[in-house]
Amino acid sequence: MGEARSSSIRLQVLNAVTDGTLRQLELDKLLEVLLRRVRDLFAVDTVTVLLVDRSGRQLVARAASGLEEEVFQGVRVPVGKGFAGRVAHLREPVQIERVDKSTVVNPLLWEHGLQVLLGVPMIAEGELTGVVHVGSTTPRRFTDEEVDALHLVADRLAVAVYMDRTRSERAAAALLQESLLPARLPSTEGWELAARYVPGAESGVGGDWYDVFPLPGERIGVVIGDVVGHGLRAAVVMGRLRSALRAYALEYSDPAEVLGKLDRKASHFETDTMATVAYAVIDTATHRMSLASAGHLPPVLATPGDEARFMPVPVGPPIGYDLAGTGRRSLDVDVPVGTVMVLYTDGLVERRGEDLDEGLERLRRVVRSTEPEVACIRIMATMVGDRPATDDIAVVAIRHSDTR
Structure with missing residues (x-):
């Protein structure tokens, strides 16, 4: 039964991230739609995307489903610190089964009763763009297949963020150059x-x-x-x-x-x-x-x-x-x-x-x-x-x- 579910989640996630309708969406709407789907597919309570800021030293909460306060409050996590910062620093998946101030930087996570977290890095063109993590208020262990499935999500999000930033930066640079x-x-x-x-x-x-x-x-x-x-x-x-x-x-x-x-x-x-x-x-x-x-x-x-x-x-x-x-x-x-x-x-x-x-x-x-x-x-x-x-x-x- 577990193997069937693992196979099923891989297929469902693959279908979700390759959905052609996502190409027509602006980045914020794409994040909203995809994070909501991920929350349902993984049967988790929260999904959050944190993006690397211009300095490359901090992660900033950009989108969330289930714990929107992270975005509203502008949560920031130093790269290399806490749970999300560790994912970004190592550039590899991290799973923790104890969520408190000894393992995470953001108090919202333990205040909302999260018991486990799984995070993977978002990488496009060799560049770290951010971290996506899922959390559950029920104790559980994410399987290797679920980790791989979340990687698929991270890869899709990383490409979308990279392309959006590239377009935005080119437009802003051209406008700035022209004005000066x-x-x-x-x-x-x-x-x-x-x-x-x-x-x-x-x-x-x-x-x-x-x-x-x-x-x-x-x-x-x-x-x-x-x-x-x-x-x-x-x-x-x-x-x-x-x-x-x-x-x-x-x-x-x-x-x-x-x-x-x-x-x-x-x-x-x-x-x-x-x-x-x-x-x-x-x-x-x-x-x-x-x-x-x-x-x-x-x-x-x-x-x-x-x-x-x-x-x-x-x-x-x-x-x-x-x-x-x-x-x-x-x-x-x-x-x-x-x-x-x-x-x-x-x-x-x-x-x-x-x-x-x-x-x-x-x-x-x-x-x-x-x-x-x-x-x-x-x-x-x-x-x-x-x-x-x-x-x-x-x-x-x-x-x-x-x-x-």
């Missing part, structure tokens, strides 16, 4: 600007950004940057760095000092973050430019009648991890009429199977002393062409058009 890139480049007499941003076809929106803003004293600030990583986290860090750099730019005139302050801020508040940044300040009255680089690829400069060249800007360490122990330096140059400067991120020049120097040389050859919009068109046509970029691309072109 300049909607319109500032118009300054005697100076023309153009820019491009293209998200990577494979990686999606990441941490590449450009920024152009007016500064006191007839100056223009120009930034290009690239946060290591992709997705929502990289976009959020990018937004923080962008805002911080703007604030420092109002206080300090030397780009190297601005990058130094940005490095200090990122190293202290943005742990495990690294970014390359180039920051230039153009004095439109004296036609001089000061430029500093934190691990970023060198800008290309093209003056009328000459071949384009890479600017010999001192390259300091990237932003993050407080690596610039010896300080940072700026390069000061004159910007004659007709000069074009192009700043870019590495997605423009890096290609699989190609040496970076080849991409840099191809970029150098295509940059000419011309209108910035024309320069961007030529650059993107040559460097990207009909092949989708695998990584984000950001490009800014600036031209000193006349002496007023």
Whole structure:
């Protein structure tokens, strides 16, 4: 009789998790429907799903059937602590037959008279997304077949959570990126600007950004940057760095000092973050430019009648991890009429199977002393062409058009 029930529960759970109608449901509704079915199929009193938070250090109650208070009260369980935390840490099933403060973190479980708990990890694409556990107020021992059946549930839930998070993060990152890139480049007499941003076809929106803003004293600030990583986290860090750099730019005139302050801020508040940044300040009255680089690829400069060249800007360490122990330096140059400067991120020049120097040389050859919009068109046509970029691309072109 026991074997028949075990076989029956496997089949019923398999039918439940593969039900085609579930594909049409939003995540919250899918959790509600599936957890209710699991509660009936396993003949248990509670079913709960806890998801790993953004830090990866805590589980947060997201859905429940039978003990909804866990969700209403925002129950949190540290990974590695208590029952659910142990399941997450070990990434394997855990069954306990004594539910009290010595075995679980959440007092709701023993206060509601649960006697036994079975939990399994939710894993998708090798990533832990959460834990699902079932509980009973009647003493019992879950069979190996029931453990396997709950694994089927966990796998289905893990895929649903992973896909929902991926879609949500991509949409949020794209929206955040769009909101932070300049909607319109500032118009300054005697100076023309153009820019491009293209998200990577494979990686999606990441941490590449450009920024152009007016500064006191007839100056223009120009930034290009690239946060290591992709997705929502990289976009959020990018937004923080962008805002911080703007604030420092109002206080300090030397780009190297601005990058130094940005490095200090990122190293202290943005742990495990690294970014390359180039920051230039153009004095439109004296036609001089000061430029500093934190691990970023060198800008290309093209003056009328000459071949384009890479600017010999001192390259300091990237932003993050407080690596610039010896300080940072700026390069000061004159910007004659007709000069074009192009700043870019590495997605423009890096290609699989190609040496970076080849991409840099191809970029150098295509940059000419011309209108910035024309320069961007030529650059993107040559460097990207009909092949989708695998990584984000950001490009800014600036031209000193006349002496007023």
